[in-house]
Amino acid sequence: MVKRMNGVHVPHYKNTADCAPNRMPVPAQLVIPMAMHIGAKANPVVKPGDTVKVGQLIAEAGGFVSAPIYSGVSGTVKKIEDVLVASGQKVPAVIIESDGQQEVYEGVKPPEVTDLESFINAVRDSGSVGLGGAGFPTSVKLKCDLDKIDAVIVNGAECEPFITSDTRTMLDRADEVYDALKLIEKYMLVKKIIIGIEDNKPECIENFRNLCKDDPAVTVQALPSSYPQGGEKVLIFNTIGRIVPEGKLPLDAGAIVLNCTTLATIGRYVKTGMPLVEKCVTVDGSAVANPQNVIAPIGTPLKDIFEFTGGFKEDPYKVLYGGPMMGLAVPSLDSPLLKNTNAVLAFNQKDATPPEPTPCIKCGRCIAACPLQLMPAEIQIALNKGDVEDLKALKVNLCMECGCCTFVCPAKRPLGQNHKLGKAMVMKAKQEADAKAKAEAEKKAAAEAAAKEKEV
Amino acid sequence: MNNNLIASVSPHIRSNTTTAVIMRDVIIALVPAVVASCIIFGFKALLVEAFSIVCAVLWEALFQKICKKPTTVGDLSAVVTGLLLALNCNVDIPLWQLAFGNLVAIVMVKGLFGGLGKNFANPAITARVVMLIAFSGTMTTWTLPKMLQTADVTTGATPLTMVAKGMTDELPSYTDMFLGLHGGCLGETSTLALLIGFVYLLARKVITWHTPVAFVGTVFILSAIIPGVDPVFEILAGGLFLGAVFMATDYATTPSTNSGRIIFGIGCGLITILIRVWGNYPEGVSFSILLMNILTPFISKWTRTKPLGGVK
Structure with a gap:
């Protein structure tokens, strides 16, 4: 049997696969x-x-x-x-x-x-x-x-x-x-x-x-x-x-x-000789009236793209660059189509509102889902304690932010978000330690220089 | 038109599984055991189970009200605890004792430690152990199945008590033990009903096979090794399947990695056999799970996953 990394089964929603752009x-x-x-x-x-x-x-x-x-x-x-x-x-x-x-x-x-x-x-x-x-x-x-x-x-x-x-x-x-x-x-x-x-x-x-x-x-x-x-x-x-x-x-x-x-x-x-100047993007999501693939020049404001496809059937509450698992929520519909945008998705109020987190029941689904075998449930505890050493031991830095852990969590906890915060905490601790080491080295050098001067 | 777009961190979709869905699945998996208890011990079994559930839910609601915390009985975890505790008692348990047991489970073991997911010991198991010690009379009197009762004999020993007392000639057949036709707790007697629940939990991916298989497997292997102990009898008797499938798989109080779950199961099996064969109590499933609950934080620490690509 071929060994494969863990993952999750997400709904496909490939509604536009047959739609020539x-x-x-x-x-x-x-x-x-x-x-x-x-x-x-x-x-x-x-x-x-x-x-x-x-x-x-x-x-x-x-x-x-x-x-x-x-x-x-x-x-x-x-x-x-x-x-x-x-x-x-x-x-x-x-x-x-x-x-x-x-x-x-x-x-x-x-x-x-x-x-x-x-x-x-x-x-x-x-x-x-x-x-x-x-x-x-x-x-x-x-x-x-x-x-x-x-x-x-x-x-x-x-x-x-x-x-x-x-x-x-x-x-x-x-x-x-x-x-x-x-x-x-x-x-x-x-x-x-x-x-x-x-x-x-x-x-x-x-x-x-x-x-x-x-x-x-x-x-x-x-x-x-x-x-x-x-x-x-x-x-x-x-x-x-x-x-x-x-x-x-x-x-x-x-x-x-x-x-x-x-x-x-x-x-x-x-x-x-024609460089990258336009992109085919999937326009879909629960707020979009007519899901389809569209070819548009890079830099086109998203609102123009949505307008071209026939606009919204419901008010959009969240608009994404990319897919729902790793996509980035845009600040406004004036945001432009980028080189690396492969989809623009718009969601209605129900789908756009993140669920309320409930207590972790330690079911281990996040651990079983992680492709890299990280332990999101443990990282969450280490993060809440501010335990940088444990965050490092748990290899929070390896996280590729695929979102599997957050997706499967029955308590709807923002585990992937914890990993971003955990990485930042590890980074900050490292910077502080480096700065401290540098300051100490300078102090030591200064003291040595002073001692030398005294000898002279 | 809405102009305030929501900007939250990915992922933007979530699975349909919630805590309540999981608890509902556990309740569904217990339905065969509930049905079996009604067939074996009569309709009163259902009343005892319903009473226990109502107690558990009321204690939780009351405790959360007093602590000014949001009411979370909707997550169905108290229903599961109440039902499991009832399934761990005799059908003729005095109801006030059952109400007290639920108080121990919901308030002392779960609520005071911070509620769902924060307790370190299984609420139903701990409550059962407290009741066993506090009400040792009623907790060790076993009503016989309806079909085995006669005009003047309505109570009898469980198979394990029979062995402990040397009444081996009165032991039920393997078939009767598998179907549950012997004295014992409401939910523990019918191995068949519990196995149906086990298959359902596996199919719904609520639990993994690791703990139950390691637990039952250890009991089987150890009793095969120890002279004078019958391995088939040992796995069919007592609360082994109820404990292995429904209590040793409780999320909060058991390890969350598969290797940890195997260690947990083996530990439970080992302690169970030690108590059954050499201990003073005829049955050791509850004690074994409770003891392993206490070890869980350490097992979890030893069995952390190895991140792929991680460098020391």
Whole structure:
């Protein structure tokens, strides 16, 4: 029997799987935040008044771990101002007024890819980030010691409820995904490519099996529909049986995990030169009138997307970027569509209101559900006591915040939230200890210097 | 249109299982035992069980009222405690004693320690042990099943008491013991009814197999090893299945990891056999669970899970 990490059975709600994406009309205005990826913010290279076209660079990568950003409309840069993003921070955003013409930028042409370096540069120039949701710049992930990796895993699990945008990628853009895989095979010398897809998407599995049947390097693995199958650590364990050690990267387990839509973006860029400027997103949730998949330029305000799909059937009380298990609640409907947004979900009052927690009955469901075998019930006790040593012993830092523990808790306790607080507590204690050690070292040095002076 | 969007931490959906759903499942799993008790000991059994449940719920409501705490009888945990305590008593138990037992269970063992999930000992088990010592007469007099009673004999010994007293020729057959046709507590006699409840709890994933299997398995293996002890008799007799399935699996007072649950079950089985074979009491299930409840925090500490990828 294959050993697999624990998980939970979440409802699928894949209502939009059969819905080919509808392209929405050009929005009047785009709000493009400079932080749509993990790492340094991108630096705008346009200024108010500039005209831009589709596919034109508007911000360059702000560091090694960063990604460039391109315009999804043709029009005029109106202003660059700080906007509130879902993380609660304010980040600069380029605001572009569209002219509705969708003129393509002259510079959009296929890049020359001849070796590993030019391939990685092409990936960087495509603006690709981890489109499964994490938003880690893809080129950084690929720029690694080739001897260390022996497997590339394509993440087509799409284990979150509601979301079907990756399903659509695997049905509608499978050739672009495979184009990118062939480049990886060729330039990164990878002998083993595993496409992992949950078994609730048989058409996607079939599609890739047909497409890659003559390629001995590629295998398509049907994985059980168990959340969080698409979590990076979970997917690595469930496909190649390796564990990513604490504080290390998938690379240290010899693997690179790439989301299927990220690959499609790379495939498209290498073929056409069109970088990441638009996204297919699933629009669904109990407040949405007509659930469907929509293609919209990155930066489109969510309210325009909801309006295009036919608006709400009930007042929305919570709107999410991403799925209901790990999705981020947005502060307002003016929030824009981001690079790593794969769904926008809106929920009615009943579904949006978190349940009242009741006392922990120590049933152990959270422990049995945790893919990483953490003990949320114990972490909760350690957190309430402020016991940093115990939090460390319980490995709170390993938590990937998949939400399984909170999902299964019969007492409806916010266990996942505890882990965020626990991580912060461990971090703070470490900073304080470091500061204390530094102060003491300085004091000691000063005392020694004084003693020396005395001797002299 | 609502303009104040709720921004809470993920996940934004929760499973349908609540504490009340779990307790309801435990009650459903006890229904076969309740039905069996009515068949074996007559309709009075149901009245005793109902009275005990009402007592438990009233004590909880009253205690929470006095402590000015929110009333939580809706979580059905008091119903489970009341029912379990009744199933651990003889059908002719004086009702005031049962009411007192419920006071011990709900107020002393559970309420005073902070309520649901905070008690360290199983309320029903502790109450039963207190009653056994306080009312040793009525708690060790056993009404015979309706079908075994005669005009002048209505009470008799449990199979374990028979063995303790050397009345081995009067022992019921294995079949009668499996079906529950012998003297004993309301809910303990019919192993069949308890097994049906066990299967239901497993199917509904309310409990795991670990504790009951380790508990019953240990009793079976030890009695097979010890000369003069009949392993089949030992697992069918007394409150073993009632304890192993419904009391040794109580969440708050037993370990929450599977390895911990196995250790807990083995410990219970060991203590049960020690008491039954060498102790002064004919039965040791209640004592074994209570003693292991006390050890639970330590077992939990020893059996923490090993996080995947964790580095020392």
